[in-house]
Amino acid sequence: MFDREKLMSHVEDEEEELTIASTLDKVELALKRHEPTFTNFLNPYQRSLLNPILDQIYDLKYREYGKFKQAERKRIGLMPDYYMLELVEEPLAVLEIKGNFKFESVSHRDFLGAILGTGIKREMVGDLVIGSNKCQAIVAEEIKEYLTLQLDKVHRVPVDIEEISQERLEVAPERIKKIKSTVASLRLDSVASSGFTTSRSKMAKEIKAGNVKLNWKVENDSAKIVDIDDIISIRGRGRVEIDKRLGKSRKGRIKLVLKRYI
Known part of the structure; x- marks a missing residue:
């Protein structure tokens, strides 16, 4: 079917090994049963580990599901290469959680905490879209009924839950700001301080x-060298991507174009 040992021979990190091994288990099941299987929700780093490995399995087809393009957390659908994608039912549901939060300040953390407080594991929950007096939660299809029955309060406020269509998702359009900058080197602290408009010393502390x-x-190493297409992110402050290198300035500094996602 495929050489599991060869596919995993380069993996040394224990957590990464578990992620890859559990996904390959699902691949084996999909190919054996001739039907789709699905991973739990994975973050972008986990998917970046898996995609090159899945690409090496010649009789496999796979697709990512997150409900909207810029979703950070997505599930991967795994199926035999002859399977028609149109026949695969998306393994996600969107639940709208609404309450009268007029006198309460609720955040992403509050909604996520309430969801996990029902006993649901984090890997069964995707992105949360926070709006006025509500949260639109993307969750695994298989837990939607349980969550609807079990979640009744968020931050002490009673809530109502209903399943909604993908078309009702209120995802704000992604805003991108281009920044032209010069840096002494491509060290992480230097590039990140330019992208997030802060001092290099403060960024080094972050x-x-x-x-x-x-x-x-x-990444804990301020001296880590970054390059084109690398993405630097800080929770709550968005992310920065190195878009272009434009050579060097007269003073020998590296000229960059950065994309700041807000």
Whole structure:
């Protein structure tokens, strides 16, 4: 079917090994039963690990599901290569959680905490779209009924839950700001400080504290070298991508075009 040992031979991190191994288990099941199987929700870093591996399995077809293009958390559907994608039912549901939060300040953390408080694991929950007095939660299809029955309050406020269509998702359009900058080097702290408009020393502290991700994985090394298409992100502050290198300035600094996703 496929050489599992060969596909995993380069993996050393224990957590990454578990993610890949559990996905390959689902691949085996899909090919054996001749029907689609689905991973749990995966973050962009986990998917970046899996995609090159799945590409090597010649009789496999796969597709990502997140309900909207820029969704951060997505499930991967795995199926035999002859399977028609049109026949695959999307393994997601959108639940709208509404309450009278006029006198309460509720956040992404409050809604997520309430959902997980019902006993649901994080890997069964995708992106949350927060609006006025409500949250539109993308969840695994198989838990929607349980969550609808079990979740009755968020931050002490009673809530009502209904399943809604994808068309009713209120996702704000992604805003991109292009920044032209020069840096002394392509060190992470230098590029990130330019992209997030802060001092290099403050950014170095953010990196050391584990608040900065490079290509969706926490990076603690301020001196880590970054390059074109690398993505630097800080929770609550968006992300920055290196779009272009424009050579060097007269003073020998590297000229960059950065894309800041707000």
